[in-house]
Amino acid sequence: MGYARALGAGVVGVAGCPVEIEADIANGLPTMRMSGLPDAALHEAGDRIRAAITNSRLPWPDRRLTVNLLPAAQPKHGSGFDLPVACAVLAAGGAVPAAALATRALIGELGLDGRVRPVRGVLPMAVALAATGVTEVVVPSGNAGEATLVPGLAIHPADDLAAVVGHLRGTRPLARTAVPAPAPAPHRLDLAEVAGQELGRRALEVAAAGGHHLALLGPPGAGKTMLAERLPTVLPPLDDAAALEVTALHSLAGVLGEGALVRHPPFQAPHHTSTLPALVGGGSGMARPGALSLAHRGVLFLDEAPEFSGRALEALRQPLETGRIRVRRAGGGTDYPARVQLVVAANPCPCAQVAADGLCPCTSIAKRRYTGRLSGALRDRIDIQLALLPVRAADLTASAGSEGSAAVAARVAAARAVAARRWAPLGCATNAEVSGAVLRHPPYALRPADTRQLRDRLDRGVLTARGYDRALRLAWTVADLDGRDRPAADDIAEALALRTGALT
Numbered sequence: 491m492g493y494a495r496a497l498g499a500g501v502v503g504v505a506g507c508p509v510e511i512e513a514d515i516a517n518g519l520p521t522m523r524m525s526g527l528p529d530a531a532l533h534e535a536g537d538r539i540r541a542a543i544t545n546s547r548l549p550w551p552d553r554r555l556t557v558n559l560l561p562a563a564q565p566k567h568g569s570g571f572d573l574p575v576a577c578a579v580l581a582a583g584g585a586v587p588a589a590a591l592a593t594r595a596l597i598g599e600l601g602l603d604g605r606v607r608p609v610r611g612v613l614p615m616a617v618a619l620a621a622t623g624v625t626e627v628v629v630p631s632g633n634a635g636e637a638t639l640v641p642g643l644a645i646h647p648a649d650d651l652a653a654v655v656g657h658l659r660g661t662r663p664l665a666r667t668a669v670p671a672p673a674p675a676p677h678r679l680d681l682a683e684v685a686g687q688e689l690g691r692r693a694l695e696v697a698a699a700g701g702h703h704l705a706l707l708g709p710p711g712a713g714k715t716m717l718a719e720r721l722p723t724v725l726p727p728l729d730d731a732a733a734l735e736v737t738a739l740h741s742l743a744g745v746l747g748e749g750a751l752v753r754h755p756p757f758q759a760p761h762h763t764s765t766l767p768a769l770v771g772g773g774s775g776m777a778r779p780g781a782l783s784l785a786h787r788g789v790l791f792l793d794e795a796p797e798f799s800g801r802a803l804e805a806l807r808q809p810l811e812t813g814r815i816r817v818r819r820a821g822g823g824t825d826y827p828a829r830v831q832l833v834v835a836a837n838p839c840p841c842a843q844v845a846a847d848g849l850c851p852c853t854s855i856a857k858r859r860y861t862g863r864l865s866g867a868l869r870d871r872i873d874i875q876l877a878l879l880p881v882r883a884a885d886l887t888a889s890a891g892s893e894g895s896a897a898v899a900a901r902v903a904a905a906r907a908v909a910a911r912r913w914a915p916l917g918c919a920t921n922a923e924v925s926g927a928v929l930r931h932p933p934y935a936l937r938p939a940d941t942r943q944l945r946d947r948l949d950r951g952v953l954t955a956r957g958y959d960r961a962l963r964l965a966w967t968v969a970d971l972d973g974r975d976r977p978a979a980d981d982i983a984e985a986l987a988l989r990t991g992a993l994t
Contacts, residue, residue, distance in 0.1 A: 807868055
């Protein structure tokens with residue numbers, strides 16, 4: 491008979507949570523019982539763990555075995571508990587020193603042959619373990635890169651259960667993993683590659699400088715996708731806190747790759763056939779972030795936006811305002827961060843064909859019905875709405891000397907720095923995050939003479955109250971880019987030109 495404890499970790503929502511595993515061996519029939527709200531994957535762990543232990547030529551206790559996971563009231567998801575459960579069982583049976591489990595945590599899934607396999611969410615698990623004072627974690631080799639991103643942790647990668655046992659016995663210590671090199675920048679697209687579309691380039695710069703959402707309407711080949719794909723190239727790199735947050739989300743989704751810290755704003759472009767869970771997140775068991783959360787601190791691009799399902803589009807409304815998405819499931823709700831810049835692109839009509847005379851066979855009713863698939867409530871949340879014209883032959887040669895992303899990114903960074911200093915007392919970093927009430931009242935209220943255009947459009951019903959506030963935010967961004975302390979009438983005029991364009 492014996493008793494032992496091991497420390498593992500799970501994930502609740504998007505945060506890691508330490509989990510203590512108890513194993514008790516008592517006289518009785520050789521059975522294994524697991525308690526502590528395990529999910530289906532954990533219920534099946536008994537067979538996996540027994541096969542992994544016996545196939546690693548380690549002793550399996552032929553008596554009654556009870557495994558408990560604490561805190562018992564918290565649901566446990568996933569197969570990342572296999573390794574700590576196996577080690578707790580071995581320690582209870584005397585195969586490894588129980589004291590060796592008191593100073594380290596273990597994470598990993600076990601194959602039937604004893605291999606230690608990677609699992610999702612190791613980075614947030616490691617963050618949670620470090621917060622409790624743990625200094626050493628054994629992880630699957632495939633997860634070692636992301637785990638080393640947490641300061642203060644000694645990370646030991648393991649390929650199989652036998653190697654972990656040798657490490658715990660002190661006979662074959664596992665090597666420590668060094669911090670991986672920063673992730674290389676993705677293939678850099680450049681804004682200089684966009685021919686013509688000077689108004690579109692300006693809209694992209696304003697969107698980047700203020701964190702504004704952007705809608706582009708135009709015929710095929712007008713450059714909508716090229717502009718959207720180049721928005722991340724003019725955004726500033728992520729700071730340490732944002733990079734760790736984004737990397738943790740990618741770890742939860744299992745798309746982190748080599749495990750290096752994500753330093754560049756992510757870009758997600760889901761297909762228009764994507765389901766609602768694929769877009770906003772969800773799934774059974776251990777929840778998986780959707781494209782909306784994978785684009786956190788970056789760009790979510792919806793190409794052919796009217797082709798997305800109405801439910802998927804309407805699900806974007808709340809996160810565009812709050813920067814978070816709450817997914818409700820039978821087992822409870824999960825909050826995901828979703829502070830994104832939304833870029834939607836659409837053709838002006840369902841046929842997406844432009845004749846030589848610039849006309850298409852679609853009726854005006856068909857065109858309105860097509861763009862009307864984007865509800866008024868969603869359109870109202872998109873700050874910049876721009877109609878792009880087809881690229882002319884002259885544009886292809888005249889734009890040979892167009893500004894590249896580096897020059898635009900420098901102006902964007904300068905404008906963002908001005909806005910960050912101005913709004914720091916309010917806890918905001920960009921103009922898009924500032925409440926409309928703040929902009930309408932002293933000390934940030936603009937002169938009545940400068941806001942006359944805004945008030946007139948609001949009174950005529952051309953602008954909603956939300957649209958009024960968003961136009962004010964745009965005006966502040968235009969002023970920041972042009973080096974003015976406060977928006978003037980010309981800045982508001984440009985904001986209105988960018989605001990009331992394509993989708994009205």
